[in-house]
Amino acid sequence: DTAVSQTPKYLVTQMGNDKSIKCEQNLGHDTMYWYKQDSKKFLKIMFSYNNKELIINETVPNRFSPKSPDKAHLNLHINSLELGDSAVYFCASSQDNSGANVLTFGAGSRLTVL
């Protein structure tokens, strides 16, 4: 039973399209995250939600809009996709937002924008 599951695993799309990546965790964690890993393998946090509320919103274009319908789900919607959005996006969760809990990652969603 996958703890943090992301869908889709792969996504290939044209520039200008709108796409969504879904994330669900069954760990009962309060906090969920979206990270972006670029072509140089550098991980960077994008958003953090705690109990459906936005906690961290790094400098990310407003074309990226996270949505958390409940604390077990954090979806990422991207409008007007650009070539530079091509990356692997990881969802993760932790017990709470104290910063002192183990992170559990999803398997990643590889987005390719053509």
Place this chain on the structure above:
Amino acid sequence: KNEVEQSPQNLTAQEGEFITINCSYSVGISALHWLQQHPGGGIVSLFMLSSGKKKHGRLIATINIQEKHSSLHITASHPRDSAVYICAVTNTGNQFYFGTGTSLTVIP
């Protein structure tokens, strides 16, 4: 300058060697994480520590809060240890800072 610096960037070792990966950080932290990313891409949390030392199998992680430094040691390395090892720190505001990773290759 990145808040978290790792060294070395790349490391090649012979099977059986003792391996050390270093991480230095410049911010106040509530915890430090060591993550492992295999060639297949999945990320696994190896350790989370805020003081002292933790051991899991052949892996040992240590942290020195005063010196703002952590090390990840692998004893009796094996080709299946080949992966990218990422150091990350979190502060009390749950801000995350990631190192650029250390790519380890263990040769049989």
